[in-house]
Amino acid sequence: MANETTAIQPSREQDFPEWYQQIITAADLAENSEVRGCMVIKPWGYGLWERIQQPLDRMFKETGHENAYFPLFIPLSYLEKEAAHVEGFAKECAVVTHHRLEVGPEGKLIPSGPLNEPLIVRPTSETIIGAAYARWVQSYRDLPILINQWANVVRWEMRPRLFLRTAEFLWQEGHTAHENAAEAVAETEKMLEVYERFAREYLALPVLTGEKSESERFPGAVRTLCIEAMVQDRKAVQAGTSHYLGQNFSKASGIQFANRNNQPEYAYTTSWGVSTRLIGTLLMAHGDDNGIVLPPKVAPSQIVIIPVTPKEEGRAAVLEACEKLATELRQLQLDGEPLRVRLDTRDKPGGAKGWDWIKKGVPLRVEIGPRDLAAGTVFVGVGIRASRRRPPIPRPISCNRL
């Protein structure tokens, strides 16, 4: 646990990876669970994810997509169908082999009921969704299919790092099927553009778009486009990908349709996704030596109001003024939504509460004490501090301009 009332130790320049862990702890965003590689996303961290989900979901729907949900489990045989895909994911799959437990000696539980065919927990859903699309598509009239899924996925991770690399993570995965290559390529590029716009407008991340080299491509893809964010240790972080899959997965899954000439043809598919890794990227790009820094559009609370009332005397009047201000601020809007204003009435000294919110990266901090009340003023602290030193903008790594 970082010290409660001072800057993060170590600083970014002293030890960037350790600083990253410390800002997450200090902001109470997430923690490691006792299940290797699986994190607990705490309310402030999950609130951030919700604020990422909402505009993205709206952008997906505005571009014609609908949400659906596909099984968590994938039969082993599905994975075997696409050679490159197997190669890419076989080494990191959680495998379900039994469907019940029996109580053994000394009350220990023992796996029982072996499955005829083991199931893997989805590392990504191309194969299970492909099997569904194969059932749904008969004619070119059934295309395009434009579907997105919000889900958890599992990729066994030997060196987990909160938000950046975890065995289980949350994400969205778009999966579309089209009647020709041009339309599928256009979809791939359109969703990359959505990701770029979201990163810039909501996360304040000036990402670069590019295409991955062959060795970095998604296993089974023809082309992998990506957004790469530059973070403060001078490295690029892959923050979202959009894949043109050609006919690779439609052949593996049998997504075949009668085309406009009434000839059988395999569909052209795409997939695209961003995950809770966006949170890690955001933290590494914007955090400073006092903690995380959140862009107002995605901050779970945009303004926190802190009553500073060390003495009983005057406490009621200060609280009343704080509540009145909160009510007034909630009438205001940012981007068509009411401002998210939190009143921190916890039984804790005002200074300590102020530091809590600095570490949590809340964009605007309003502190009101008896003297402020008498003078008709408030103290305002701004999350993004003018004084912070930033390393020079780093150069991108492994990312070619599109």
Add this chain to the structure above:
Amino acid sequence: MANETTAIQPSREQDFPEWYQQIITAADLAENSEVRGCMVIKPWGYGLWERIQQPLDRMFKETGHENAYFPLFIPLSYLEKEAAHVEGFAKECAVVTHHRLEVGPEGKLIPSGPLNEPLIVRPTSETIIGAAYARWVQSYRDLPILINQWANVVRWEMRPRLFLRTAEFLWQEGHTAHENAAEAVAETEKMLEVYERFAREYLALPVLTGEKSESERFPGAVRTLCIEAMVQDRKAVQAGTSHYLGQNFSKASGIQFANRNNQPEYAYTTSWGVSTRLIGTLLMAHGDDNGIVLPPKVAPSQIVIIPVTPKEEGRAAVLEACEKLATELRQLQLDGEPLRVRLDTRDKPGGAKGWDWIKKGVPLRVEIGPRDLAAGTVFVGVGIRASRRRPPIPRPISCNRL
């Protein structure tokens, strides 16, 4: 596949369970996947789930809860800690025993990398969340914890039925911890009341609230309260539960705190949940012999506008009128939200499109053809038809009034 242009076969009275399957297929809500017991929730079904999630999530937040996310996997040893809980869930757990795959003879994949301790896929999260709360709670000042999680869970199911009993299902699970029994009991009752209000106001289900008998209690609970919905085969369906867990799980997980007398004490916990089973309940309560019937507040689209243009002549004018009407209707609000209006421009006869939407239970259907345009009229079909026959209201089963 049910016939595309007539009523559902069989009728409710002829064969209620088969009718239930048929209305789901006809409405294109969901389908079985090739993974035993796991369903694919298709866009119209998932849209319904989203419309259930949104108001519920708002109601949880209005009652002081925040969302968070906990691991999908639970170590076997966690489950062993609470005897009744093990008993209840051991026979339906998916067990992960390996964390990678190797390519064997003939390209077959073989589970590899055995885990030291097998993991189960969460059937519910009391134990894994309890382990986190044990880390978070030291003093009564850390209480209450009021957290909800939206997640997928797995309970191996031998006789799956879409939405009602599936191996994987989507749900929310609230988990709260309190410093005394009275507060925890009050929470249990408050959330039951939220469920009841939601069922009545959004799903139009006049549920009964009650307490489960000892044999029907949640494994490990002290009391299980429930909402029960009456459906058309004269049976009661358990549509949501709220559990007072006493100190059973806090003792198992070690959620101990220094109370106001500075004495160590175990926290008092609750859990409460509703799932995609709400969709099944809704279908069985409101469906009729023409298909599903959706209450306007949760219908993914509340109004569908169907241009009926058998001939090329006049098509453009009809389409323009439909688009104008859609734009006007979207200016109107229901419950503070814009009306959800869909324009069905698919290349399909108007009559067939009309039947599609009847089967999908859309509340209001507007059809416009060239003659309507000339006469300045529209045809309006109402989802909830006055003529439908309903069996008498059934008596509740296994549910005592609270």
